[in-house]
Amino acid sequence: MLGEYRIEGRRASDIAASVERGVGTGALEPGQLLPPMRELAQTLGVNANTVAAAYRTLRERGVIETDGRRGSRVRPRPATTARGSIRVDAPVGVRDVSNGSPDPALLPPLGEAFAEVARRYAERPGMYGEAPVDEEFGRLARAAFDADGVPAGPVGVASGSLDAVERVLAAHLRPGDAVAVEDPGWGSLLDLVPAVGLRPVPVAVDDEGPLPEEVERAIRRDGARAVIVTDRAQNPTGACVTGRRAEELRRVLAAHPDVLLVEDDHGHGIVAQPLHPLAGVTERWVFVRSVAKAYGPDLRIAAFTGDPETVDRVLGRQRLGPGWVSKLLQRTVAHLWAGEAVDPVLVARSYGKRRDGLVRALARRGVEAHGRSGMNVWVPVADETGAVARLVAEGWAVAPGARFRMSAGPAVRVTVSGLAVGDVEALAEAVARAAGPAPARSYG
Secondary structure, three states: OOOOOOOOOOOOOOOOHHHHHHHHHOOOOOOOOOOOOOHHHHHHEEEEEEHHHHHHHHHHHOOEEEOOHOOOOEEOOOOOOOHHHHHOOOOOOOOOOOOOOOOHHHHOOOOHHHHHHHHHHHOOOOOOOOOOHHHHHHHHHHHHHHHHOOOOOOOEEEOHHHHHHHHHHHOOOOOOOOEEEEOOOOOOHHHHHHOOOOOEHHHHHOOOOOOHHHHHHHOOOOOEEEEEEEOOOOOOOOOOOOOHHHHHHHHHHHHHOOOOEEEEEOHHHHHHHOOOOOOOOOOEEEEEEEEEHHHHHHHHEEEEEEHHHHHHHHHHHOOOOOOOOOOHHHHHHHHHHOOOOOOOHHHHHHHHHHHHHHHHHHOOOOOEEEEOOOOOEEOOOOOHHHHHHHHHHHHOOOOOOOHHHOOOOEEEEOOOOOOHHHHHHHHHHHHHHHOOOOOOOOOO
């Protein structure tokens, strides 16, 4: 059953560690069946409850999955394998349009903001025991939420969107609970959910966001206790929740008030499309807004709001770990916000010109592509591996769709932030040769 690999240990923690070592080294492959608990207990000379405890730990860590009488097996994509490793390194002379990073030319300079914050910090340095959210940061974040119609709620701060989402899920869910996630969707999130012991349930999306019937199915049939929705600039498809779709999704969620709703608006500051928040139709909800795409990924700041209980739980747990997100960073972001360091109209226009230009250029060549907002274009292909390889040969490194999908069809993702407008036609021609004409279809 396990080939040459021998699981070892007398304690539950040692047995679990032995299995994790096997998975990490590749000696235990994805999908490989583990011995039944009683059989392994007999082999190791321990009580069956000890092995049961080890398997439970492995399930909670997202290393294995159990399917009743079919037994326990290594997850098809174990938590130790990040989707970020599914990539194509651009050889010398090949243009990299795969990394998902913003255009450095559109990011604000930080020198003046850091200098001013450092000057003020010298007058009043941050100390233990202070509130975790800087007063000015919280005020400006809440004002921006109010302007976009996000329901009232306290403000918290996390080290980026993914940190906020992980803390919110941990505040309400238990290992084994199901979470509805967009498919295709953000690769890091698709890794995170099983890594913390939760079960991802794919929800198909189109250009207007998650399909309502898919969300309903995930909740009713698959028992999803949480739903994660990207409002704008969805990664990788560029989907943007419209007013009509928001109404449909609110109706679905209103029928399940006990479901936790997590909204991600990481596109704030780089998109022209208006926000249509879903928050407020369920009892437990959180709305997360990162500054990474508009102000720079290394600032590692995300503001969030939500129902008072959820925000209190997250901040309470945060106090027991890092304590708070650096006030220096919070004050720097607040300074940038107050000074309107980013012109969202200009940024959205710049990305839109390149993104829309590529979608139109591909359409003229008979190639289906998606990208309503943000900086990415999603191109369904018949042969993903072949398309990626052919594009490298043509001088372009794109992101394989496997990084972003569960059950969705094969595709490639193109990030336009590194393109000049004059590059669009050449890239479209290369993609058309690599992918070939594709029949119009849903990419869920």
